[in-house]
Amino acid sequence: xxxxxRQKPVVIEAIRYTYVDxxxxxxxxxxxxxxEGQTWVNTLEGSVLLVDNGSYIVRGVRGEFYPVRGDIFExxxxxxxxxxxxxxxxxxxxxxxxxxxxxxxxxxxxxxxGGGIPWTRQNSWDG
Numbered sequence: 001x002x003x004x005x006r007q008k009p010v011v012i013e014a015i016r017y018t019y020v021d022x023x024x025x026x027x028x029x030x031x032x033x034x035x036e037g038q039t040w041v042n043t044l045e046g047s048v049l050l051v052d053n054g055s056y057i058v059r060g061v062r063g064e065f066y067p068v069r070g071d072i073f074e075x076x077x078x079x080x081x082x083x084x085x086x087x088x089x090x091x092x093x094x095x096x097x098x099x100x101x102x103x104x105x106x107x108x109x110x111x112x113x114g115g116g117i118p119w120t121r122q123n124s125w126d127g
Contacts, residue, residue: 011080014058014073017051027057030065041065 015023020031020039032040032048040048041057044064051057051067058068068076 010061012058012060012077014056014068014077016070017055017057017067018053023057027059027065030057041067 015027017023017039020028020033023031030042031051032042034040039051041051042048043066044060044062049067054070056068056070056073058066058073060066
């Protein structure tokens with residue numbers, strides 16, 4: 001018999017991917033550019049996952065990096081606000097922020113392996 005589980009709220013760092021030169025150095029170090037113009041992220045498990053424009057690159061609680069499709073990211077994470085001033089907590093460039101995992105839809109991590117799936121930020125699917 002199966003049981004239902006809810007993800008614990010954790011705080012992670014993420015950046016919306018548009019171009020590798022716009023990534024902070026520590027995020028850029030996790031990225032591989034292939035000869036065909038595709039971008040890949042090295043994961044903690046040693047695999048590489050495709051990152052498309054508009055998806056998010058996330059640094060998890062153990063320092064691991066992984067891509068999350070934009071619509072899944074928006075359903076699963078919310079921006080962390082500073083309790084003192086009500087503004088978003090940012091750690092780098094204007095598109096890099098600290099977000100909290102809110103449990104997500106159906107427990108889906110949003111990680112896609114290869115396939116060139118077009119990902120976007122605003123809960124839309126371009127494919």
